[in-house]
Amino acid sequence: MRPKRSSIDQIEAEDRRGETRRRVLKHARVVFNGRVSTIDVTVRDISMGGCRIRLHHALRLPSTFMVVFPSGGVERPAILMWQNGREAGVKFADDDPPEAFSRMLPG
DSSP states (O other): OOOOOOOHOOOOOHHHSSSEEEEEEEEEEEEETTTTEEEEEEEEEEOOEEEEESSOOOOOOSEEEEEEEEETTEEEEEEEEEETTEEEEEEESSSSSHHHHHSSOOO
């Protein structure tokens, strides 16, 4: 069993991120290995700079990959920052996200 994160841990993680993430439940795909391999995931929270994803199965993610958002027609290159079981933190690796991505963000 994984220990629960305290509110202090949450605040420190947000400080390191530099952006507040918004809670969502969005379907996405992790695409890697020359676009041959894909993993379905659920995006749990998101910001312009990254997201937290939940894998449907316990698999080890590669260090770099694309996150594809089929509903918005958006792809973003990503770097794996951490993984704990089926949860993972992702940093988007592009400096200029597509405009369509901004429209996908809640609020």
